[in-house]
Amino acid sequence: MTNCHRNSVGSIALDHRHTEKNATAGGHFRVLRRLIFDAVSCGGTSRYRYRQRGGGEGNVADFSSVASHAEKEERSEKLSDLLNAAETKTDAEAERKEEALAELKRVVKELLEEDLSMRRIAAERVRSLAKEDAEARANLAMLGAIPPLVGMLDSEDAHSQIASLYALLNLGIGNDANKRTIVKIGTVHKMLKLIESSDSNSSVAEAIVANFLGLSALDSNKPIVGSSGAIPFLVCTLTNLEASKTVSQSQSQVKQDALRALYNLSICQSNLSVILETDLVWFLVSAIGDMEVSERSLAILSNLVSTPEGRKAISGVSDAIPTLVDVLSWTDSPDCQEKASYVLMIMAHKAYGDRRAMIEAGIVSSLLELTLVGTTLAQKRASRILQCLRVDKGKQVSGSYAANLNLGVSAPICGGSSSSEGGGGGRGSLVEEEDGMMMSEEKKAVKQLVQQSLQNNMIKIVKRANLRQDFVPSAKIASLTSSSTSKSLPF
Numbered sequence: 344m345t346n347c348h349r350n351s352v353g354s355i356a357l358d359h360r361h362t363e364k365n366a367t368a369g370g371h372f373r374v375l376r377r378l379i380f381d382a383v384s385c386g387g388t389s390r391y392r393y394r395q396r397g398g399g400e401g402n403v404a405d406f407s408s409v410a411s412h413a414e415k416e417e418r419s420e421k422l423s424d425l426l427n428a429a430e431t432k433t434d435a436e437a438e439r440k441e442e443a444l445a446e447l448k449r450v451v452k453e454l455l456e457e458d459l460s461m462r463r464i465a466a467e468r469v470r471s472l473a474k475e476d477a478e479a480r481a482n483l484a485m486l487g488a489i490p491p492l493v494g495m496l497d498s499e500d501a502h503s504q505i506a507s508l509y510a511l512l513n514l515g516i517g518n519d520a521n522k523r524t525i526v527k528i529g530t531v532h533k534m535l536k537l538i539e540s541s542d543s544n545s546s547v548a549e550a551i552v553a554n555f556l557g558l559s560a561l562d563s564n565k566p567i568v569g570s571s572g573a574i575p576f577l578v579c580t581l582t583n584l585e586a587s588k589t590v591s592q593s594q595s596q597v598k599q600d601a602l603r604a605l606y607n608l609s610i611c612q613s614n615l616s617v618i619l620e621t622d623l624v625w626f627l628v629s630a631i632g633d634m635e636v637s638e639r640s641l642a643i644l645s646n647l648v649s650t651p652e653g654r655k656a657i658s659g660v661s662d663a664i665p666t667l668v669d670v671l672s673w674t675d676s677p678d679c680q681e682k683a684s685y686v687l688m689i690m691a692h693k694a695y696g697d698r699r700a701m702i703e704a705g706i707v708s709s710l711l712e713l714t715l716v717g718t719t720l721a722q723k724r725a726s727r728i729l730q731c732l733r734v735d736k737g738k739q740v741s742g743s744y745a746a747n748l749n750l751g752v753s754a755p756i757c758g759g760s761s762s763s764e765g766g767g768g769g770r771g772s773l774v775e776e777e778d779g780m781m782m783s784e785e786k787k788a789v790k791q792l793v794q795q796s797l798q799n800n801m802i803k804i805v806k807r808a809n810l811r812q813d814f815v816p817s818a819k820i821a822s823l824t825s826s827s828t829s830k831s832l833p834f
Contacts, residue, residue: 454491466506473513508550559607569614578621609646641682671709684724691731
C-alpha cells in the first residue's frame with residue numbers, strides 16, 4: 344500500500360514514465376498549475392496555449408477557452424480605459440481652451456473701457472499673454488485688441504503709452520499678419536508723434552525703437568516705415584547714445600535695436616536715399632572698432648555700397664578706406680573681414696580714385712595675407728580686389744607716386760640706385776632687369792611694391808606662427824621674393 348500510494352502521487356504530480364492515463368492526468372495538472380500561476384502574477388489571465396499532441400482533448404480545450412476568454416475581456420477593459428482617458432484628456436483640453444478664450448475676451452473688453460487705468464492694466468495683461476503664446480497673439484488680434492492699443496498712444500499718460508507699445512511689440516512677434524495690421528492703421532506716425540512731443544521720455548523712445556525693429560522685419564513694411572520719418576529718428580538715437588559718456592545696459596540694447604532696424608530698412612532700395620541724407624555713414628565708419636557694433640555697421644555699409652551715391656558717401660568720410668583696410672587684419676573676426684572685403688571689392692571695381700586710396704592705405708599686404716589665411720569667401724573677395732588693382736592698364740602707379748606708398752610695407756621703397764645706373768633717371772627712363780629685359784620706372788616701382796608686400800606678409804605669417812623672430816632671415820625672405828612680379832599674385 345505504501346508503495347502504491349507513493350507511485351500514485353508521483354504519477355499524478357511529476358511522473359511521465361507510467362501509463363497513458365497517468366500521463367493525461369499529469370498533463371491536466373500542469374495546465375491547471377500554469378493557469379493559477381499566470382493568474383497570480385499577471386492579473387488573472389493566462390497567455391499559455393496548450394497544444395495537445397495526443398489523447399485527452401476535452402479538459403485541455405476547456406482550460407484554453409477559459410484562458411482565451413479571460414484575455415479578451417482584459418484587452419477589452421484596457422481599450423475601454425484608454426478611450427475613457429483620451430476622452431477625459433480631450434474634455435480637459437477643450438475646457439482649458441474655453442477658459443483661455445474667455446480670458447482673452449475679457450481682456451479685450453477691458454481695453455475698450457473708459458477708465459484709463461483699467462485700460463493700462465489690460466494692456467499689460469496683453470503684453471504678458473502674447474509674450475510666449477503664438478496662439479494667444481492670433482486670437483487677441485482676431486478679437487480686436489490692436490485698434491484700442493494703438494488708440495492708447497494718443498493718451499498723455501507715459502505709463503499707458505509704454506504698456507501699449509510693448510503690448511503691440513509682443514503681438515507682432517512671429518506674426519506677419521499682426522505686423523501688417525499694426526502698420527496699416529497708422530501706428531508708425533503715432534509713434535513718431537510721441538517722439539516729437541516735449542514730454543516724451545527715454546523709456547518711450549526705447550519702446551518705439553524696439554517696435555521699429557519688429558515692424559521693419561516684414562518686407563512689405565520696409566518702404567512704409569522708411570518713408571515715415573523713422574530713419575532720421577533712429578540715426579538721431581544712435582548719435583545721442585554715442586555722445587553720452589556713460590551707456591547703461593538698456594541703452595546698449597537700444598543701440599543694437601536701432602542698428603538692426605536700420606539694417607532691415609537699408610535692404611529696401613527706396614530707403615537708401617533717405618539714409619544717405621542723414622549722418623548714418625559717418626556714424627557707421629566711426630563706429631568700426633567698437634566690437635559690439637562693428638559687424639552690424641559693416642553690414643549696413645554693405646547695403647549702401649550697392650549704389651553710386653552710397654559709394655560716394657563712404658569715400659567722402661575721412662579715413663573711411665584706411666579704416667576698412669584695417670578690418671582686413673582682424674583675424675579674430677572673420678565675419679567683419681568678409682563684410683569689409685565686400686565693401687572694398689565693390690569700391691575698387693567701380694572707382695579708380697578709390698583704388699589709389701586703397702594702395703595708399705597699404706591694402707596689398709593685407710590682401711595677400713587674407714588670400715592665405717582668410718575664410719573661403721574672404722579669400723575670393725581679396726583675390727578680386729587684387730585683380731582690380733592689377734588691371735589698370737596704362738594707369739599703373741607712377742614712380743613718384745609709388746615712392747610715397749610707405750604705409751603697407753616693411754621698408755621704404757628705394758629706387759635711387761636704379762635711377763643713377765640708368766644715366767639721368769628721369770620719369771620714363773629705362774633700366775635693365777636681371778633677365779636682360781627693359782622696363783619703365785613705373786613698372787619697376789610696382790614690382791618693388793609687390794616684392795616688399797610679399798616680404799612683409801611672410802614676416803607676419805612667421806610671427807603668427809609663434810616662431811622665433813630669426814627663424815626666417817630677412818636676406819632669405821628677400822631672395823624668395825626677388826623674382827616675384829605682379830603676375831605672381833595668388834589669383
